[in-house]
Amino acid sequence: MADIRCDFNNLFTTRVGKHGLRESWLKQIEPKVKTAVRALHKHRGEGMTGWMDLPRQSDQVKKLLASARRKRGRFDDVVVLGIGGSALGTVALRGALLHPFHNLLPRRDRKGLPRLHVLDNVDPVFQSGLFDDVLDLPRTLFVVITKSGSTAETMSQFLTAYDTVAGCLGADRVAKHMIAITDAHQGHLRPVADDLGLESYAIPEGVGGRFSVLSPVGLVPAALCGMDVRGLLAGAARMDERCRVASLWRNPAALFAATQYLADRKQDARVSVMMPYAQGLKEVADWYAQLWAESLGKARDRRGREVHVGPTPVKALGVTDQHSQVQLYTEGPYDKVVTFLTVDKFRLRLPLPKVPDDLAGCEGLAYLGGQSMARLFHAEQEATRIALCEAGRMNQTISLPRPDANALGQLFYLLEMATAVAGELYDVNAFDQPGVEAGKSATYALMGRSGFEDRAREIRARKPGLKKYVL
Numbered sequence: 001m002a003d004i005r006c007d008f009n010n011l012f013t014t015r016v017g018k019h020g021l022r023e024s025w026l027k028q029i030e031p032k033v034k035t036a037v038r039a040l041h042k043h044r045g046e047g048m049t050g051w052m053d054l055p056r057q058s059d060q061v062k063k064l065l066a067s068a069r070r071k072r073g074r075f076d077d078v079v080v081l082g083i084g085g086s087a088l089g090t091v092a093l094r095g096a097l098l099h100p101f102h103n104l105l106p107r108r109d110r111k112g113l114p115r116l117h118v119l120d121n122v123d124p125v126f127q128s129g130l131f132d133d134v135l136d137l138p139r140t141l142f143v144v145i146t147k148s149g150s151t152a153e154t155m156s157q158f159l160t161a162y163d164t165v166a167g168c169l170g171a172d173r174v175a176k177h178m179i180a181i182t183d184a185h186q187g188h189l190r191p192v193a194d195d196l197g198l199e200s201y202a203i204p205e206g207v208g209g210r211f212s213v214l215s216p217v218g219l220v221p222a223a224l225c226g227m228d229v230r231g232l233l234a235g236a237a238r239m240d241e242r243c244r245v246a247s248l249w250r251n252p253a254a255l256f257a258a259t260q261y262l263a264d265r266k267q268d269a270r271v272s273v274m275m276p277y278a279q280g281l282k283e284v285a286d287w288y289a290q291l292w293a294e295s296l297g298k299a300r301d302r303r304g305r306e307v308h309v310g311p312t313p314v315k316a317l318g319v320t321d322q323h324s325q326v327q328l329y330t331e332g333p334y335d336k337v338v339t340f341l342t343v344d345k346f347r348l349r350l351p352l353p354k355v356p357d358d359l360a361g362c363e364g365l366a367y368l369g370g371q372s373m374a375r376l377f378h379a380e381q382e383a384t385r386i387a388l389c390e391a392g393r394m395n396q397t398i399s400l401p402r403p404d405a406n407a408l409g410q411l412f413y414l415l416e417m418a419t420a421v422a423g424e425l426y427d428v429n430a431f432d433q434p435g436v437e438a439g440k441s442a443t444y445a446l447m448g449r450s451g452f453e454d455r456a457r458e459i460r461a462r463k464p465g466l467k468k469y470v471l
Helices: 013-019 023-042 050-056 059-071 088-097 124-133 152-169 171-176 189-196 216-224 229-242 252-267 279-296 326-331 373-390 405-426 434-446 453-461
Strands: 005-007 077-081 115-119 140-145 178-183 199-203 271-277 298-300 306-309 312-315 336-343 395-400
Touching: 005 252, 013 373, 023 252, 023 405, 050 229, 050 405, 059 199, 059 216, 059 229, 077 152, 077 216, 088 115, 088 216, 088 279, 088 405, 115 124, 115 216, 124 152, 140 152, 140 216, 152 171, 152 178, 152 434, 171 178, 178 189, 178 216, 189 199, 199 216, 216 229, 229 252, 229 405, 252 336, 252 405, 271 279, 271 373, 279 312, 279 336, 279 405, 298 434, 326 373, 336 373, 373 395, 395 405, 434 453
Parallel strands: 077 115, 077 140, 140 178, 178 199, 271 312, 271 336, 336 395
Antiparallel strands: 005 395, 298 306
16 A cells, blocks of 8 residues: 655755744754644544545445445445535545546446436536436436434435426336435434435444545545445545554644644745646545534634634646636735645656648747647646745645545545644634535525524514615
8 A cells, every 4th residue: 555645845944944833943843743643543533523534434335335346236326415514525536436427428338327326416407408408317326415304405405306306207216216414313314314214324423524435425436437435535534544543744644734824924825836746636625624624614622712723725727727717826926835636657658749741940949849738737737736836935835645445545635634624723613614614504594494593583674775876
């Protein structure tokens, strides 16, 4: 098993000058980092740290892999109904581990594996486009994911899916076309799943949505579509071993968290850019954006003091965004830390043809002929890193040996642990999301949900905006 590598050198003044970090700053907070790491491992599995034990789960993994084998060949489409943490991990898995055009391939070329759709928005055009124009219901399996069963978006999708399947195939067929992933005992979806006789999987206690990709939330869709579930968990377990050590200089998650924290606090670099140099890792940046933003963006610290902290995550894609965002990164404000996600070895190199004689005079082609797309890609990646360093911009690189399940499992766990450590450094609860809950309650009130009448009256009582500001 090859380990992913984290290169933090380009964060420091020795590489990027006065806008970088000083090693002395790390030494100053090293005791605090050690305390944070030890506390997390001492209390692992308690409260909302159940995600730390996911790499070594066994019973649910055996169950979901056996279920996936039984279903092989029965379904052409798997549709995940979920949003946020119930969707982003699966989207990242799909992008990284399946063929880049998996859903467009003929069934034979997919080796009989189903297409994977993640319905993570309630936009009516988006949803109806899938239900009305894509799905063949007798060959479709729906996976509804919500721990609480009160997520309006997911439950509205579930209602649509139930009504569609029952109306077209009969209510007695619903259980054969739905899987529920929810709390083991509580929530609004659990009794519904039990009453309908749906196959179901429990989201373990202490596992919040944005930390759930290595639970059945991500593993069930992965198994149904033939991804290497055991490889994912083995990679995560390996990273767990690396992150148990309290030493700041040997724990990659601790050093990631500490350097990002210091960049914010000492250099006002409050924007955390995740820039994969691999198309398949594009959606990992989306997943990271939720993990970092929802965990660390908090109005109050653990003692209730008003702090309004949290770096802002931004996603970019190499080489695409060299032609859109990198201009800002190299010459704009010194308020960003760029994290490159790179791959040492692609599955193929894609050689470029030699330049034909009739085009030999074209200078723009001459240096490219006979090389490879992979070499060009790596050159572009290195060139961006060089440009940022020469411009005095902080950057770091996480390198995956290859884009496989093992490396992806390591990466997921690394970033989850780094987020938890960062929460300790900011002294905030990295596992709640009060800002999200405020929006949820307003949605319930606007939709007329029972129990939210007072909130609805508050909304109606708000003063209307001034007409002069409406154009």
